[in-house]
Amino acid sequence: MIQNIEPHEFHNDWSPRRPSGDDIVFGYDRRNAILRSDQTFFRWKDLGSAHEYVYLFSIDDTAFFLTEIPVMDQAISLNINFTRTYEPRWLGYACAVGWHLYSWMRINRYCGACGHQMMMDGKERALRCPHCGNLIYPRINPAVIVGILNPDNQLLITQYAIRHGEYRHDALVAGYCEIGEDIEDCVRREVREETGLSVGNLRYYKSQPWPFSESLLFGFFCDQEGGELIKLDRRELKSAVWKNPDDSFDVPGNASLTAEMIQMFRDGKVKFGG
Numbered sequence: 305m306i307q308n309i310e311p312h313e314f315h316n317d318w319s320p321r322r323p324s325g326d327d328i329v330f331g332y333d334r335r336n337a338i339l340r341s342d343q344t345f346f347r348w349k350d351l352g353s354a355h356e357y358v359y360l361f362s363i364d365d366t367a368f369f370l371t372e373i374p375v376m377d378q379a380i381s382l383n384i385n386f387t388r389t390y391e392p393r394w395l396g397y398a399c400a401v402g403w404h405l406y407s408w409m410r411i412n413r414y415c416g417a418c419g420h421q422m423m424m425d426g427k428e429r430a431l432r433c434p435h436c437g438n439l440i441y442p443r444i445n446p447a448v449i450v451g452i453l454n455p456d457n458q459l460l461i462t463q464y465a466i467r468h469g470e471y472r473h474d475a476l477v478a479g480y481c482e483i484g485e486d487i488e489d490c491v492r493r494e495v496r497e498e499t500g501l502s503v504g505n506l507r508y509y510k511s512q513p514w515p516f517s518e519s520l521l522f523g524f525f526c527d528q529e530g531g532e533l534i535k536l537d538r539r540e541l542k543s544a545v546w547k548n549p550d551d552s553f554d555v556p557g558n559a560s561l562t563a564e565m566i567q568m569f570r571d572g573k574v575k576f577g578g
């Protein structure tokens with residue numbers, strides 16, 4: 305999965321430092337990242353001390369910073385989705401997490417309580433209002449990915465409706481946690497709302513940070529206990545079909561928890577009643 309960058313180590317503890325030399329600098333514009341025209345990342349030495357830099361995190365001994373990269377001949381702009389397949393993977397993942405932090409800062413430039421300009425807090429990774437003390441932490445939306453198995457040991461494969469961005473491949477039922485519910489309630493509600501099925505025997509599988517939707521995904525497998533696939537929510541899903549392990553699947557790459565969960569099914573490692 306995209307966050308598995310071994311042997312590299314991701315350090316997200318808040319220990320800001322000054323940029324220098326080969327430290328990597330990310331710049332973004334909405335959902336695009338700004339790279340050098342050869343599709344490598346800018347280093348501090350490329351841009352120098354004339355810019356303002358915000359410390360983001362470190363991987364091994366390399367520190368990453370955010371700045372506004374000026375328009376220049378040597379720069380290109382790529383949709384942030386490029387990071388899902390970028391090599392080396394650890395730098396692609398860093399750029400995706402950097403975008404998550406950029407997005408958080410971009411929409412919190414002013415205090416929602418009093419309207420003052422926000423600034424980075426000195427003690428932790430947070431934005432602080434110097435006027436009223438309001439603290440805003442990075443937004444991480446909890447969400448579920450659900451692999452539903454039926455008594456014939458088939459997996460429910462969905463395709464999202466058009467309004468769900470550009471993802472057109474095989475997917476699993478997924479959705480955001482709502483206020484006042486635990487993560488298991490979220491699984492049952494999302495399945496019921498999107499497909500009309502009722503499920504039980506929930507088995508937590510793994511979690512995954514997914515910067516592209518600013519979320520933390522919780523993967524579950526579960527068993528169909530009732531209902532029929534006749535009540536699809538067409539605003540959410542274009543289709544939902546039961547597939548056998550040896551059917552063909554359309555799952556690009558191995559960056560996502562969805563891809564890994566579908567592969568677990570194809571390898572016979574998860575089964576109805578398991």
Ligand SMILES: [Zn+2]
Pocket residue numbers: 415416417418419420433434435436437438
């Ligand atoms: Zn304020």
